[in-house]
Amino acid sequence: MTLAWHDIHTLDPRQFEAYEEALCARAQAGEAVLGFSRLSRCALMGAFEDPRRALRLSYIRDRFPIVRRRTGGGSLSLDPGTLILVLAFPSPRNNIKPLAELMASLCAPLLQALSQYGLCARFDAPNDMTVEDRKIGSGFLLRDGDVIVFEAALALSLDIEELLKTLRLPLEKLSAAGILAARDRFAPLNAHLPDLRTAALHSTIALHLAQALGLSPQRERPPCPKTRSPMVFTEDCVPDVSAFLKTPGGVVYIDVCLDGTMVRRARFTGSIHCANPKTWARLSDSLQGSDITRLGLTLDRVLEGSPDMIGIDRADIVYLGHLCASRHAISQHLDFSAARQITIFSLDRTIAAQDILAAAEVVLLPYCAKPSWCKWRHRDGCPECGFCAVGEAYHLARQRGLQVVTITAYEHLCTVLADMKRRKVSAFLGVCCTDFFLKRDYAFVDAGIPALFIDIGGDTCYTLRLEEAAYAGRFEAEASLDARLFANVLQWRDRLKADRDVEVGRASGLNGVL
Ligand code: SF4
Ligand code: SF4
Numbered sequence: 001m002t003l004a005w006h007d008i009h010t011l012d013p014r015q016f017e018a019y020e021e022a023l024c025a026r027a028q029a030g031e032a033v034l035g036f037s038r039l040s041r042c043a044l045m046g047a048f049e050d051p052r053r054a055l056r057l058s059y060i061r062d063r064f065p066i067v068r069r070r071t072g073g074g075s076l077s078l079d080p081g082t083l084i085l086v087l088a089f090p091s092p093r094n095n096i097k098p099l100a101e102l103m104a105s106l107c108a109p110l111l112q113a114l115s116q117y118g119l120c121a122r123f124d125a126p127n128d129m130t131v132e133d134r135k136i137g138s139g140f141l142l143r144d145g146d147v148i149v150f151e152a153a154l155a156l157s158l159d160i161e162e163l164l165k166t167l168r169l170p171l172e173k174l175s176a177a178g179i180l181a182a183r184d185r186f187a188p189l190n191a192h193l194p195d196l197r198t199a200a201l202h203s204t205i206a207l208h209l210a211q212a213l214g215l216s217p218q219r220e221r222p223p224c225p226k227t228r229s230p231m232v233f234t235e236d237c238v239p240d241v242s243a244f245l246k247t248p249g250g251v252v253y254i255d256v257c258l259d260g261t262m263v264r265r266a267r268f269t270g271s272i273h274c275a276n277p278k279t280w281a282r283l284s285d286s287l288q289g290s291d292i293t294r295l296g297l298t299l300d301r302v303l304e305g306s307p308d309m310i311g312i313d314r315a316d317i318v319y320l321g322h323l324c325a326s327r328h329a330i331s332q333h334l335d336f337s338a339a340r341q342i343t344i345f346s347l348d349r350t351i352a353a354q355d356i357l358a359a360a361e362v363v364l365l366p367y368c369a370k371p372s373w374c375k376w377r378h379r380d381g382c383p384e385c386g387f388c389a390v391g392e393a394y395h396l397a398r399q400r401g402l403q404v405v406t407i408t409a410y411e412h413l414c415t416v417l418a419d420m421k422r423r424k425v426s427a428f429l430g431v432c433c434t435d436f437f438l439k440r441d442y443a444f445v446d447a448g449i450p451a452l453f454i455d456i457g458g459d460t461c462y463t464l465r466l467e468e469a470a471y472a473g474r475f476e477a478e479a480s481l482d483a484r485l486f487a488n489v490l491q492w493r494d495r496l497k498a499d500r501d502v503e504v505g506r507a508s509g510l511n512g513v514l
Helices: 013-028 099-115 160-166 176-184 198-213 279-287 292-302 314-334 337-341 353-359 389-399 410-422 434-439 441-447 467-471 483-513
Strands: 002-011 032-039 042-045 066-068 076-078 082-090 122-124 128-131 134-144 147-155 216-219 241-247 250-259 262-270 342-345 360-366 403-407 427-432 451-455
Touching: 002 013, 002 198, 013 032, 013 042, 013 066, 013 082, 013 147, 032 198, 076 082, 076 160, 082 198, 099 122, 099 128, 099 134, 099 147, 099 198, 160 176, 198 216, 241 314, 241 434, 250 292, 250 314, 262 279, 262 292, 279 292, 292 314, 314 337, 314 342, 314 353, 314 483, 337 342, 337 483, 342 353, 342 434, 353 360, 353 427, 353 451, 353 483, 360 389, 360 410, 389 403, 389 483, 403 410, 410 441, 427 434, 434 441, 434 451, 451 483
Parallel strands: 002 032, 002 216, 042 066, 360 403, 360 427, 427 451
Antiparallel strands: 032 082, 042 076, 082 147, 122 128, 128 134, 134 147, 241 250, 250 262, 342 451
16 A cells, blocks of 8 residues: 655645645545645644634734644644645554554654654654754644544744744743744754755655555645635634643633523633544533533543543543632632632642632732832832732732732742742732743642632733734733732632631630530
């Protein structure tokens, strides 16, 4: 049997969907097909990604099209400097590997091909290919019925600035220093192999992939797929409650629309690799009509075994449901819809929001919630001058004997967390944007201290309201701390502590009697 392969010099992104479809149809008919192409400027989204979370739609607008891949994983900012590979072949019936294993085994022939050029690249789970810890490309995978679809993006050259503007990354990265730092994370092939002839690279990769599949490579004429209309985003129903979980396989989100406490609609999204493209849709459907307060339990019941995903398992999905139910419960308890933005952080996933809050000893506030004119903006502390919500937060927390720290930089956060860990602080209340929490969660994971996080609104380092200023390198994000929500949370803490004091009093009274 042969591996039929072709290359297309440049593919219009609007042809990509039909192109994938054509290759999959041939694989369904029993063929193995491989194609190399370069897409003109576009954003190529993962199969399960939410464009509003993954892309800067305000920058993309009608500058270039957005297309969705069949395979999962993260979104890409593409131009003809990226080589796109699509491989579709019938799934072997007697040797079904888990997706994670399959990913490693399909990236391996690409790495072998690169080694022919003297490049020592390695696979970096879950789906990256790196040279000296710098990314040269990524693999994306799907098992759709009887067909396996493997896609890979290899950076030949890279426009880092366009990438940072297209994907939802923090705006400081658009500064000269930020671009340099981001550039350090990538290693496009032309930096290592300036004389690389891509035609030769295609046939070397085709040879190695064919060998890995036990086939012989055979070159064919490239197809001419139809052009389709680019994606149009319609506003879905705005979710009443959402939750997210960072896993080794990527971030997974759940958005739920409610009728009272009944789930009217649920949706899972994220940069995850999932073997069966219908898994998320089925899970969403099975939540319809269920009770939000029991979302974790319902997911535990409806999940059949552990779905084949990379870096995310059944327990993660169940916990995501639990987090969503907790957010809803907190907002009900505080009778405040903004409380749906409160996130529980507990490494062992066992501590309830109430226990974390009652045990909180420290409040961490971000400098960005202070006004840009405040001379305390980039300093820890606040004299409570009364001109902003941060001052109010300081006042309320200090009243209760809580230590308050303004976090002025990531390094400062690490120092503060290390000190809290050394002092065995039981829990803390943190305020930061969700994007920061997701991108820098390892700082909190390292400290391991349970926390409740209140999400901030307004302009964050990740929003692009003042686009021109942002592109000019001025990044004065002014986020807004919801003072009422903060006060409500501290009052809840007061009630919890009072209840606990009563319980302790009762227990000691009982001990006295006994
Ligand atoms: S209350 Fe504190 S943070 Fe806010 S403006 Fe005054 S000094 Fe600055
Ligand atoms: S918006 Fe504030 S919390 Fe978010 S990353 Fe920027 S400084 Fe940090």
